[in-house]
Amino acid sequence: MAQSAGISRDDDSSEREFWRFLLGLGRGAAGAMLFGIPMLMTMELWELGFSIDRFRLLLMLVVNIPILILLADLIGFERTTTWKQALRDATIAYGLGIAISAAIMIMLGIIKWDMPWSELLGKTAIQAIPASIGAMLGRSQLGGQDDDDDDEETSDDGGDAVPDQISTRYSQELFLMAVGALFLNLNVAPTEEIILISYKMTTWHALAVIVVSIAIMHAFVYAVAFKGSHAIPESIPWWHAFLRFTLPGYVIAMAISVYVLWTFGRLDDTAFTQMLMSAIVLSFPGAIGAAAARLIL
Amino acid sequence: MTKLTDNRSSEADDPSWIEWATGLLSGVLVIAMIGWVAWEAATEDTRPPEFTVTATGQQMTPGGYRVTFDIANDATQTASAVVVRGEIVEGGQAVEEADVTFDYVPAQSRAKGAMFFSRDPGASEVRLRAVGYTTP
Numbered sequence: 001m002a003q004s005a006g007i008s009r010d011d012d013s014s015e016r017e018f019w020r021f022l023l024g025l026g027r028g029a030a031g032a033m034l035f036g037i038p039m040l041m042t043m044e045l046w047e048l049g050f051s052i053d054r055f056r057l058l059l060m061l062v063v064n065i066p067i068l069i070l071l072a073d074l075i076g077f078e079r080t081t082t083w084k085q086a087l088r089d090a091t092i093a094y095g096l097g098i099a100i101s102a103a104i105m106i107m108l109g110i111i112k113w114d115m116p117w118s119e120l121l122g123k124t125a126i127q128a129i130p131a132s133i134g135a136m137l138g139r140s141q142l143g144g145q146d147d148d149d150d151d152e153e154t155s156d157d158g159g160d161a162v163p164d165q166i167s168t169r170y171s172q173e174l175f176l177m178a179v180g181a182l183f184l185n186l187n188v189a190p191t192e193e194i195i196l197i198s199y200k201m202t203t204w205h206a207l208a209v210i211v212v213s214i215a216i217m218h219a220f221v222y223a224v225a226f227k228g229s230h231a232i233p234e235s236i237p238w239w240h241a242f243l244r245f246t247l248p249g250y251v252i253a254m255a256i257s258v259y260v261l262w263t264f265g266r267l268d269d270t271a272f273t274q275m276l277m278s279a280i281v282l283s284f285p286g287a288i289g290a291a292a293a294r295l296i297l
Numbered sequence: 298m299t300k301l302t303d304n305r306s307s308e309a310d311d312p313s314w315i316e317w318a319t320g321l322l323s324g325v326l327v328i329a330m331i332g333w334v335a336w337e338a339a340t341e342d343t344r345p346p347e348f349t350v351t352a353t354g355q356q357m358t359p360g361g362y363r364v365t366f367d368i369a370n371d372a373t374q375t376a377s378a379v380v381v382r383g384e385i386v387e388g389g390q391a392v393e394e395a396d397v398t399f400d401y402v403p404a405q406s407r408a409k410g411a412m413f414f415s416r417d418p419g420a421s422e423v424r425l426r427a428v429g430y431t432t433p
Contacts, residue, residue, distance in 0.1 A: 170312075170313065170315065170316050170319075174319075192400075195401065195403075196401075196433055199375040199377070199401065199403065199433040200433055202338070202341075203334050203335075203337045203338035203341060204338050206334050206338075207331065207334050207335060207338060210327075210330065210331055210334070211331075214327070240312075243317070243320035243321070243323075243324060244312060244316045244317065244319070244320040245320075247320055247323040247324050247327055248319045248320055248322075248323040250323070250327060251322075251323040251326050251327060254326075254330070269406055269407045269408060269409070270403050270406045271403065271404060271405035271406045273337055273404070273405070274375075274403045274404060274405070274406055276330070276333070276334065280334070
């Protein structure tokens with residue numbers, strides 16, 4: 001990475017492009033590790049690697065592809081303009097996710113060569129999903145910061161400068177919330193604690209969790225002024241944004257929670273109330289993830 | 298619509314109808330869920346775990362005879378570390394014993410398990426029962 005920074009301006013542009021690409025790969029790998037390691041070091045996820053229903057694993061692996069492509073289109077590796085580029089970036093992120101997961105699990109002795117292939121592949125595949133999302137996020141969040149900061153600096157100083165208006169579509173906003181929820185859910189859903197908590201809680205606790213989740217979600221985006229917070233114009237009452245963004249966001253977080261729990265086989269042979277309780281527990285981190293995604297991405 | 302101005306977003310004041318529709322639908326779903334949980338909370342009677350264990354099949358395997366069974370917890374409290382004991386009974390005497398521990402048997406839910414016997418339980422009576430549990 002040091003070399004790429006040191007490349008002087010008059011160098012051949014294709015060579016610079018090559019180093020920039022390598023730098024991107026490095027950032028992607030760093031992202032895959034940063035976001036993937038909590039899951040790579042979770043025992044339950046190794047076990048899921050061989051115990052998970054193969055159809056559900058396949059479904060999640062396939063669902064991950066459009067998620068990565070859409071993410072690439074929104075926040076991509078390079079400034080993606082075409083679907084072809086988005087597809088390329090998604091493929092790279094997925095590939096990085098698989099490679100990094102496998103490499104770290106080999107290093108930690110979680111994967112050994114005398115294991116059956118189904119276990120080996122299952123473990124790698126399940127880890128590759130969060131790692132590939134991490135690779136994509138790493139590339140956009142770890143990279144390009146210097147440029148963004150410069151832009152912001154100038155716009156803050158010269159408040160009257162021509163505003164750089166980008167309108168983000170409503171569906172994009174909802175999609176980002178889904179990715180944020182999915183990401184945090186994948187982190188915590190495999191652990192036994194989620195169902196244990198749902199067994200320890202009474203239904204009164206569950207009610208409190210729902211209300212607090214929704215309140216945190218709203219406060220995260222609108223009240224606490226993080227960088228990237230969304231401002232509500234004075235003329236609009238607070239409940240407009242609450243109804244249009246926070247409530248749909250919570251429903252998305254719930255839906256993702258149910259999907260992830262189902263994928264990991266946590267809902268099998270379970271009564272409806274119990275399913276709902278574990279989904280409510282999982283939606284708590286999911287809601288925070290969804291709100292954070294709106295701010296960060 | 299969300300407008301990103303100078304890297305800060307502000308919500309537009311002319312949102313499309315689809316945003317309101319999504320918001321209203323979500324509101325209905327959230328209220329329905331809160332309603333359901335509240336109703337459960339209000340009407341819930343906390344019955345301690347009760348189990349029914351039913352054998353569902355027998356197979357011969359290289360390691361012995363497998364007896365599969367379902368355990369159902371019909372009560373409204375979840376049980377953890379549920380020990381199920383199986384006995385092959387011949388002439389009123391338990392001739393072989395095996396037991397299995399379930400991590401959890403959630404409230405009003407069922408779980409599946411199996412145990413192995415070295416002798417063929419075929420004709421004899423197999424007695425299955427839960428012998429204990431802890432609260433999670």
